[in-house]
Amino acid sequence: GIRTASIGEGGENMVRYACVINDLKDAAGRGGLGAVMGSKNLKAVASRGRWNPEVADRDKIRELTLYMNRNYYDLPLFGKSMHDVGTGEHSMMLGGNNIGNMPTHNFGVNYLEGTENITATKTMETYGAGMEACAACAIRCKKTVEIGEPYNVDPRNGGPEYESLASLGAACGVDDLAAVIKANELANLHSLDSISLGVSIAFGMECFENEILTLEDTGGVDLRFGNADAMLQMVDMIAHRQGIGDVLAGGVRAAAEKLGEGSDEYAVHVKGLELPMHDPRVKQGLGIVYSVEAQGADHCAGLHDTAATQESPGLEHMRGVGVVGPLPADDLSGEKVANQRAVHLWALFRDSAIACSFVPWTIQQQVEIIRAITGWQYTVAEALLTGERVATMGRIFNIREGITSAADTLPKRMFKPTSAGALVDGGVDPDKMQHAISMFYSMMGWDAETGVPTPEKIAQLGLSWIEEEAPFREAAAV
Incomplete structure (x- = not known):
């Protein structure tokens, strides 16, 4: 079949952390490659392969593949939970929360009451539509989800992994699972890196709570930690560079430079790349x-x-x-x-x-x-x-x-x-x-x-x- 690598409005509008989305849901997530495509007016690349690649030793490839397929559950590092729910398994997220590795409120608190509501285990129990795989992979670690009301999430657009659950959830103080899943879907549709997106929104929330941003600045959006509706509004505003979304579309370093007033204290990045959901105070x-x-x-x-x-x-x-x-x-x-x-x-x-x-x-x-x-x-x-x-x-x-x-x-x-x-x-x-x-x-x-x-x-x-x-x-x- 035909495979695609494409961008949405985030890439078209050259959001600094726009990414390239493969087949609707798999993101080449970090570093802004979607913005590069947008700068070239390149919407998508589609391809259809017909030939199998030649390899030097096909028997060895088969031997190694069978070994992994037969032994994966017994091997170290991930095990069966990756097959069942993907990244963000229940005990992993609760354990991280207990040791200070849940980047709550823009890495300012690092403990989220309600973490149990936004784990991958809870995601699949409540909204799971199945697990999918990359080509020929037996692990099948990619969750898909489906929601009717109130958000209408299409399983073709995938589902949230740990980084999305934590960045759009904990970092923003949101424990509304359906809202986090919807934000993840919007990130895929708009081709936005969910890590930088969540951290940028969390930065905006902290600026709002510290009166660096006002209701006038946000276009009337009550941009406080825990406000799921505000978080969802920001996703669209960033993708379309509307209002304060235009500022946050540059990422937290550029946003802090524009806003001033000590907002650089809330800009959690290294070299302009927002921190992932693993706190270096713990690791x-x-x-x-x-x-x-x-x-x-x-x-x-x-x-x-x-x-x-x-x-x-x-x-x-x-x-x-x-x-x-x-x-x-x-x-x-x-x-x-x-x-x-x-x-x-x-x-x-x-x-x-x-x-x-x-x-x-x-x-x-x-x-x-x-x-x-x-x-x-x-x-x-x-x-x-x-x-x-x-x-x-x-x-x-x-x-x-x-x-x-x-x-x-x-x-x-x-x-x-x-x-x-x-x-x-x-x-x-x-x-x-x-x-x-x-x-x-x-x-x-x-x-x-x-x-x-x-x-x-x-x-x-x-x-x-x-x-x-x-x-x-x-x-x-x-």
């Missing part, structure tokens, strides 16, 4: 990756500290890339930095291979898949080297564009405690975090103070051509 090692990652805060680019605080099959699974431990979630030692570097390089390799984060292959199995597809004699060392090249090239690109190590920092809010919940006594220690970032630089072969890749590291990675074709050291010296 402090992940905060290192948020800080140094070229595109900003990316929850898929590092080790989630809470997954490695005790001996477990999941921790054992990660030892193949050199992860040690267990270590406390708030640890920022050299061992934690090394763990984050290792998983970061693995994640960059995995993403370059266009591989799913939710299928628990070991890195050795991923390398075997690449060998079977290409016929290359590829190794784990080469896979991690690929990740290192990606990270270093991203670093060089940013430096050339004027983004220096000064941008490698968490939002101001992360260095302060929350007003309620489990983090009332805790914020990230800025000195410890800066030291950890400097250690990360050194481990990457970058200057420990500036984060600029050294000539020796660039040569080691086979990237010497960059020095000639994309000079960046002049920008780093500014």
